[in-house]
Amino acid sequence: xxxxxxxxxxxxxxxxxxxxxxxxxxxxxxxxxxxxxxxxxxxxxxxxxxxxxxxxxxxxxxxxxxxxxxxxxxxxxxxxxxxxxxxxxxxxxxxxxxxxxxxxxxxxxxxxxxxxxxxxxxxxxxxxxxxxxxxxxxxxxxxxxxxxxxxxxxxxxxxxxxxxxxxxxxxxxxxxxxxxxxxxxxxxxxxxxxxxxxxxxxxxxxxxxxxxxxxxxxxxxxxxxxxxxxxxxx
Amino acid sequence: xxxxxxxxxxxxxxxxxxxxxxxxxxxxxxxxxxxxxxxxxxxxxxxxxxxxxxxxxxxxxxxxxxxxxxxxxxxxxxxxxxxxxxxxxxxxxxxxxxxxxxxxxxxxxxxxxxxxxxxxxxxxxxxxxxxxxxxxxxxxxxxxxxxxxxxxxxxxxxxxxxxxxxxxxxxxxxxxxxxxxxxxxxxxxxxxxxxxxxxxxxxxxxxxxxxxxxxxxxxxxxxxxxxxxxxxxxxxxxxxxxxxxxxxxxxxxxxxxxxxxxxxxxxxxxxxxxxxxxxxxxxxxxxxxxxxxxxxxxxxxxxxxxxxxxxxxxxxxxxxx
Numbered sequence: 001x002x003x004x005x006x007x008x009x010x011x012x013x014x015x016x017x018x019x020x021x022x023x024x025x026x027x028x029x030x031x032x033x034x035x036x037x038x039x040x041x042x043x044x045x046x047x048x049x050x051x052x053x054x055x056x057x058x059x060x061x062x063x064x065x066x067x068x069x070x071x072x073x074x075x076x077x078x079x080x081x082x083x084x085x086x087x088x089x090x091x092x093x094x095x096x097x098x099x100x101x102x103x104x105x106x107x108x109x110x111x112x113x114x115x116x117x118x119x120x121x122x123x124x125x126x127x128x129x130x131x132x133x134x135x136x137x138x139x140x141x142x143x144x145x146x147x148x149x150x151x152x153x154x155x156x157x158x159x160x161x162x163x164x165x166x167x168x169x170x171x172x173x174x175x176x177x178x179x180x181x182x183x184x185x186x187x188x189x190x191x192x193x194x195x196x197x198x199x200x201x202x203x204x205x206x207x208x209x210x211x212x213x214x215x216x217x218x219x220x221x222x223x224x225x226x227x228x229x230x231x232x233x234x
Numbered sequence: 235x236x237x238x239x240x241x242x243x244x245x246x247x248x249x250x251x252x253x254x255x256x257x258x259x260x261x262x263x264x265x266x267x268x269x270x271x272x273x274x275x276x277x278x279x280x281x282x283x284x285x286x287x288x289x290x291x292x293x294x295x296x297x298x299x300x301x302x303x304x305x306x307x308x309x310x311x312x313x314x315x316x317x318x319x320x321x322x323x324x325x326x327x328x329x330x331x332x333x334x335x336x337x338x339x340x341x342x343x344x345x346x347x348x349x350x351x352x353x354x355x356x357x358x359x360x361x362x363x364x365x366x367x368x369x370x371x372x373x374x375x376x377x378x379x380x381x382x383x384x385x386x387x388x389x390x391x392x393x394x395x396x397x398x399x400x401x402x403x404x405x406x407x408x409x410x411x412x413x414x415x416x417x418x419x420x421x422x423x424x425x426x427x428x429x430x431x432x433x434x435x436x437x438x439x440x441x442x443x444x445x446x447x448x449x450x451x452x453x454x455x456x457x458x459x460x461x462x463x464x465x466x467x468x469x470x471x472x473x474x475x476x477x478x479x480x481x482x483x484x485x486x487x488x489x490x491x492x493x494x495x496x497x498x499x500x501x502x503x504x505x506x507x508x509x510x511x512x513x514x515x516x517x518x519x520x521x522x523x524x525x526x527x528x529x530x531x532x533x534x535x536x537x538x539x540x541x542x543x544x545x546x547x548x549x550x551x552x553x554x555x
Binding site: 002006015074075078080081082083234 | 318
């Protein structure tokens with residue numbers, strides 16, 4: 001697993017993909033921070049987190065589209081799946097590399113609350129809670145992306161399928177306004193990770209929400225492993 | 235070292251491998267021979283754990299690939315038909331990655347990689363990106379990858395496909411050398427490659443083992459009926475009739491004529507002693523035999539005779555020949 005993690009993380013930097021992701025992520029979060037905090041003079045980071053929350057999932061599939069689909073195309077999956085490594089090890093190694101890339105970008109954004117703290121009191125607990133939410137939500141999106149990438153050797157298909165899921169997840173929060181039936185709305189909101197993510201993002205820590213996000217991420221990783229096992233059976 | 239029992243692989247209704255069983259002893263080089271689509275790669279993919287069998291089992295050094303995949307895979311170095319290379323890495327980076335995958339100790343890694351680079355002769359490209367290498371080098375880097383971790387079993391799927399003649403000889407020599415210390419299975423649809431290196435040949439056709447033996451035994455077993463080429467000086471019709479008059483001579487064909495020299499090919503079950511009679515019969519007719527030579531069945535002909543209409547035969551295949 002460690003070998004695969006190391007190779008995958010390196011691969012982000014030998015291709016343009018890793019740099020492109022980091023560039024877009026940092027420019028994007030930087031601009032949002034500038035317009036929601038510096039320009040408005042607000043001391044709260046709530047708006048910054050909310051805008052970033054809705055839009056950064058659109059960048060995350062960049063990290064996962066190729067992780068499995070490219071292996072199938074180049075037949076390097078034959079190396080990984082015949083090496084003395086478990087399928088779970090292969091999946092986790094690749095997932096964690098994508099997750100680490102997200103982590104690198106996120107670590108840089110810690111600079112924003114630090115800047116903010118010079119001009120006013122930043123609520124530490126709420127900010128930490130928001131970061132935990134961000135990390136769990138990203139894990140979920142990356143797990144979905146990894147799963148989609150494992151289904152196809154076409155990167156475009158993998159990306160499109162991931163975006164469909166991401167958009168459906170985000171759209172669920174707006175469903176309230178469109179769907180007239182209250183029961184359906186409640187079920188959709190309960191199922192959709194976005195509300196749980198927003199709870200954390202707004203500093204309302206609830207262990208159920210955190211467990212839910214982590215579980216869904218775990219479920220998709222499990223499905224990815226199962227996809228490999230099923231393909232092995234032919 | 236390798237025990238394959240009743241291996242069957244089905245994709246939906248299609249049976250790609252049908253009840254295949256064989257053993258490979260330690261230190262043996264075994265060649266899988268068969269036309270494209272015969273099931274060679276499928277068999278190798280199952281033995282190496284890339285895909286699983288519908289029925290049957292494969293054991294490597296006593297470890298079942300389905301039940302103890304990690305233990306079994308530790309003992310195998312596999313070069314698939316298309317070398318599984320990361321084109322964005324340099325040769326050395328790639329081999330270091332494979333070392334990590336196969337858990338080669340950090341301290342031994344450099345010496346180990348150096349040794350393998352030396353064996354497969356890729357030292358001049360070790361710092362180049364794999365994506366920029368020629369087909370021959372890529373093949374050798376793939377082979378180097380299979381050797382990492384010093385596994386006792388090496389499985390090579392069409393290791394010389396797409397290489398130029400010099401590269402083929404190089405790779406063949408590497409395989410021969412590997413066979414001195416390791417158990418090797420290689421596949422090919424190129425017959426000379428198998429007969430050049432393998433101790434034993436398993437001919438696979440339409441998912442079944444058509445026959446198996448040493449290259450020499452195969453030729454002896456299947457070549458009971460000799461083809462003889464005979465060149466004679468004199469009248470063509472007379473010579474042909476004379477040949478046909480012998481019992482045990484059949485399928486007489488005149489292959490070429492040059493002036494009054496005519497070459498014939500025929501099949502005969504006559505022993506070498508009996509064939510002296512042919513000589514004296516021609517001498518009596520005052521026709522000189524310029525040359526007479528045995529044409530043994532080549533592995534290629536054996537291959538074709540075993541695989542032609544292969545669907546009909548059950549397991550032996552000899553009856554068809």
